[in-house]
Amino acid sequence: MPTPAFAKSIATVSLSGTLPEKLEAAATIGFDGVEIFESDLLTFDGSPADVRRIAEGLGLAITLFQPFRDFEAMPDPIRARNLDRAERKFDVMEALGTDLVLVCSNVQPHAIDDPARAAADLAEMADRAQRRGLRVGYEALAWGRHVKRWRQAWDIVQRADHPALGLIVDSFHTLALDDEFSGIAALPGEKIFFVQLADAPKLSMDVLSWSRHFRNFPGQGQLPVTPFLKAVLDSGYSGPLSLEIFNDEFRAAPARLTALDGLRSLIHAEAEAGYGPGLPEPPVCDGVEFLEFAVDDAARASLAALLVQLGFRHAGHHRSKAVDLYRRGGVNLVLNSEEDSAASEHFQMHGPSVCAMAFRVDDAQRAMARAEALKCLSWRERVGAGERRIPALRAPDGTLIYLVNDDPAGDDPAGRSIWQDDFHMLPGDETDNGASGALTGIDHVAQALPFGRLDSFVLFYRAVFGFLPDSLWELPDPYGLIRSRALVSPGATAGRGVRLPLNISESRRTATGRFVGATAGAGVHHIAFSSPDIGPLVEAGLAAGVPFLPIPANYYDDLAVKHPLDDDALAALKQRELLYDRDEEGEFLHAYTDSFSDRFFFEVVERRGGYRQFGAVNASVRMAVQAQLREDRWPERYLD
Ligand SMILES: O=C(O)c1ccc(O)c(O)c1
Numbered sequence: 001m002p003t004p005a006f007a008k009s010i011a012t013v014s015l016s017g018t019l020p021e022k023l024e025a026a027a028t029i030g031f032d033g034v035e036i037f038e039s040d041l042l043t044f045d046g047s048p049a050d051v052r053r054i055a056e057g058l059g060l061a062i063t064l065f066q067p068f069r070d071f072e073a074m075p076d077p078i079r080a081r082n083l084d085r086a087e088r089k090f091d092v093m094e095a096l097g098t099d100l101v102l103v104c105s106n107v108q109p110h111a112i113d114d115p116a117r118a119a120a121d122l123a124e125m126a127d128r129a130q131r132r133g134l135r136v137g138y139e140a141l142a143w144g145r146h147v148k149r150w151r152q153a154w155d156i157v158q159r160a161d162h163p164a165l166g167l168i169v170d171s172f173h174t175l176a177l178d179d180e181f182s183g184i185a186a187l188p189g190e191k192i193f194f195v196q197l198a199d200a201p202k203l204s205m206d207v208l209s210w211s212r213h214f215r216n217f218p219g220q221g222q223l224p225v226t227p228f229l230k231a232v233l234d235s236g237y238s239g240p241l242s243l244e245i246f247n248d249e250f251r252a253a254p255a256r257l258t259a260l261d262g263l264r265s266l267i268h269a270e271a272e273a274g275y276g277p278g279l280p281e282p283p284v285c286d287g288v289e290f291l292e293f294a295v296d297d298a299a300r301a302s303l304a305a306l307l308v309q310l311g312f313r314h315a316g317h318h319r320s321k322a323v324d325l326y327r328r329g330g331v332n333l334v335l336n337s338e339e340d341s342a343a344s345e346h347f348q349m350h351g352p353s354v355c356a357m358a359f360r361v362d363d364a365q366r367a368m369a370r371a372e373a374l375k376c377l378s379w380r381e382r383v384g385a386g387e388r389r390i391p392a393l394r395a396p397d398g399t400l401i402y403l404v405n406d407d408p409a410g411d412d413p414a415g416r417s418i419w420q421d422d423f424h425m426l427p428g429d430e431t432d433n434g435a436s437g438a439l440t441g442i443d444h445v446a447q448a449l450p451f452g453r454l455d456s457f458v459l460f461y462r463a464v465f466g467f468l469p470d471s472l473w474e475l476p477d478p479y480g481l482i483r484s485r486a487l488v489s490p491g492a493t494a495g496r497g498v499r500l501p502l503n504i505s506e507s508r509r510t511a512t513g514r515f516v517g518a519t520a521g522a523g524v525h526h527i528a529f530s531s532p533d534i535g536p537l538v539e540a541g542l543a544a545g546v547p548f549l550p551i552p553a554n555y556y557d558d559l560a561v562k563h564p565l566d567d568d569a570l571a572a573l574k575q576r577e578l579l580y581d582r583d584e585e586g587e588f589l590h591a592y593t594d595s596f597s598d599r600f601f602f603e604v605v606e607r608r609g610g611y612r613q614f615g616a617v618n619a620s621v622r623m624a625v626q627a628q629l630r631e632d633r634w635p636e637r638y639l640d
């Protein structure tokens, strides 16, 4: 049942900048309110009344003032002093124009372990608040001295039995302790005064450090935030949904980018929990219909030459633009050198690079509607008379994602494909170069992201497309560590679906770091084609001069130890310099090319059985060989 949207709020601590910058970012992106985190107020050079005026001017409600620490169950005379402290914070709240303060459970060693005492103190504070038209919410910190769980906090709130005292729940504290949360659904909704939402990657460390540095937005981490939210909303809670994220990268990132991710995550979480106006279903993604490269004339010529070596043929020329189609089997690559286009904009900023991806989906219009509801920007390219406008949206880095209906009749009443509509197709063999060496499609598209941007992309693909995040991999490069996480369309099988490994690296000398630096964050750094039988394909490629990476003999010695391969199988791999992996579900054979102009590169892969990974164990071999080849090229460059 759709319900009205819940108000969306974000704690100022989640965003970078000064307090006015944080408020401005939250308002511009479309939040309804903000929690004012006390330290943001203390470091602001203005009065609480100024903050109220700024927020009002921006149309933002102040949903909460927090935190008020170490209040309850203290021995005298601290108890009396704490009540005075509370009165002074009430003054601040009145000036701010907010009626709710968050009291987090006491962490002091001398706090008394007595729920009755805590209840009496909170009742007294609530009584004083009520006299001024204010309210108090009590939150269990996962590392509180005595109160760590929401049930303990709820027990204290019940004992206090005061109308101006309620419970505040925070997904992080509950989920970090792996605490039971379904019981929240049975609470009276009006006694939950506020809900804070945060996700986090699963890490084994003390919960305080985990909370203060590694929280992220719902959908970016690994905690069951959506079921938690559903339990809260099932209680009848009707206040705002508020994000409270302590994260070192968020503190450094541009506030508006963070705020946009935050709002997207809340809209998504609300819908996933079965509340709010709902979202159109995510698209069923069948595969990558094409990739588009931004090139100039020189890069077009050299990239086309490499593609021809790889067995592609020039299959079409755009009717009105400097755009060429290269095709082999089920793989379409578009080389775009049209001036005044999104591609040329991409080329100016990043050099030769992938500027667009097209996903084949069951319903492009529905997918666009979902993307727009999740605050994605759509893109309208200039089109010539009679040409098709393909719906497109911007990924978080500005790369375009086109959406093509997998049934052409969904786009075009005559059932013509986008290629027939917009291209002069050149005659040629559509069945690929014989069956054995066929390329069936694009297996995966790997992207290198600027450090700190991984969470943003994970959320984007998860929320907009319903892709599922794989586990996090750490790949050792000769010059530092690369972290990798793949997003995969549900139900992807060999030759079907969309797989997007996303890589980041703190080091600027790793393959990922160098790519991000050298291309100003162009995105796609390798493209893998799938084949049912890559042996002959790689052999033919080598004969045609494709620069497949030479693999060190040591690799094959080790392979023989790791996997039960017979001598013939091993020799066959070694002879073609194929990399190999296997898991319980199947086998994976693959080969990489050297990089094109020191930028992106290609891979061919063969999946056998149900293997679903990407050969991450072999990534370090690839990176070492590519680094060595780069090194070997130095003298040539100096001599040129
Ligand atoms: O880390 C903290 O101290 C802290 C403070 C206030 C909160 O609401 C919270 O969840 C954590």
Ligand SMILES: [Mg+2]
Pocket: 139, 170, 196, 244
């Ligand atoms: Mg909290």
